[in-house]
Amino acid sequence: MGRPPCCDKSGVKKGPWTPEEDILLVSYIQEHGPGNWRSVPTNTGLLRCSKSCRLRWTNYLRPGIKRGNFTDHEEKMIIHLQALLGNRWAAIASYLPQRTDNDIKNYWNTHLKKKLKKLQTSTQPQSRDGFSSSSSMVSEPISRGQWERRLQTDIHTAKQALYEALSPEKLNSGNSGSSLTELMKPPASATYASSTENISKLLEGWMRNRPENKGETTQVSPGTTTDTMSSNQSKSEFNNNGIELAEAFESVFGNFESFDSSNSDLSMSPDEESKPNLNMPQLSLLEKWLFDEVSMTQGNGGEVTLDDEQINFF
DNA sequence: AACTCAATCAACCGCCTGGAT
DNA sequence: GATCCAGGCGGTTGATTGAGT
Numbered sequence: 001m002g003r004p005p006c007c008d009k010s011g012v013k014k015g016p017w018t019p020e021e022d023i024l025l026v027s028y029i030q031e032h033g034p035g036n037w038r039s040v041p042t043n044t045g046l047l048r049c050s051k052s053c054r055l056r057w058t059n060y061l062r063p064g065i066k067r068g069n070f071t072d073h074e075e076k077m078i079i080h081l082q083a084l085l086g087n088r089w090a091a092i093a094s095y096l097p098q099r100t101d102n103d104i105k106n107y108w109n110t111h112l113k114k115k116l117k118k119l120q121t122s123t124q125p126q127s128r129d130g131f132s133s134s135s136s137m138v139s140e141p142i143s144r145g146q147w148e149r150r151l152q153t154d155i156h157t158a159k160q161a162l163y164e165a166l167s168p169e170k171l172n173s174g175n176s177g178s179s180l181t182e183l184m185k186p187p188a189s190a191t192y193a194s195s196t197e198n199i200s201k202l203l204e205g206w207m208r209n210r211p212e213n214k215g216e217t218t219q220v221s222p223g224t225t226t227d228t229m230s231s232n233q234s235k236s237e238f239n240n241n242g243i244e245l246a247e248a249f250e251s252v253f254g255n256f257e258s259f260d261s262s263n264s265d266l267s268m269s270p271d272e273e274s275k276p277n278l279n280m281p282q283l284s285l286l287e288k289w290l291f292d293e294v295s296m297t298q299g300n301g302g303e304v305t306l307d308d309e310q311i312n313f314f
Numbered sequence: 315a316a317c318t319c320a321a322t323c324a325a326c327c328g329c330c331t332g333g334a335t
Numbered sequence: 336g337a338t339c340c341a342g343g344c345g346g347t348t349g350a351t352t353g354a355g356t
Contacts (some may be wrong), residue, residue, distance in 0.1 A: 088345085110321065
């Protein structure tokens, strides 16, 4: 037989977490570390499903989480990665360690999808199948085999370009030191959320009125800024390290248009967007973008860099 | 001030995968 | 090898908040 069930559904509390519950959870994780979620409800006395505990921790209580507005840089990375990986939010989130997959997913669904759609409608009329009318996919249908080979080639080229662009040698040369590698590192002091002091601060946070804190770039929980976490850096250090992009989001897509109008196809049908975008023009576009990124990286002192592990991902 | 509608985001649901038995 | 479950993930929902009228 397998393992016993994780939790029976009866008597399991749902809905928003209370400060008391958070404190119980944080205290427990502080002591035992995350993991073995199954035992968390029983050991803490929380009337929550183990899944709910894990989710609460990973999406909310985990130290080093940056909340609030996404920077242009983050936006750009998300768009990059979404084009490359599709809706694999956890994978995308691994490149933005300060952000949770849930946050990124929400941001994509509420902001970026709209932006892309807006941009797409403003730049190019769509054919009925959702592809650009200028796309070779429409004008010159190719066989699946051909298409897959071209896809492989494109992916390989893009990966190669990205690897070259982000290889440590290049990163070190002319890098001002505020590389994404550093940016991506969890805060050095990001041990588990809370000392007793931090827990009390956490509680204090909830006492404040939420609206006052709304809109601040760093917010850990309603009315609780990351100041309450052990990683004060998340507010100051990360924001400072995150190199402000010279170009705004729009200008990024301005680059798209400048590449080749036939490649500025950012269209996504509802079906397409849920999986990696395998439409050829999109990948060529990405490839060009990646190449473009190289020059940007070299030009502005390391805009997008990845560490070895991240590079190996490709 | 009251109401409506849209935007946001925390949390839930259900599926999938890999590991334990 | 088969079965079962925990953990992880992506999609979706619903409560809350803010903007507009």
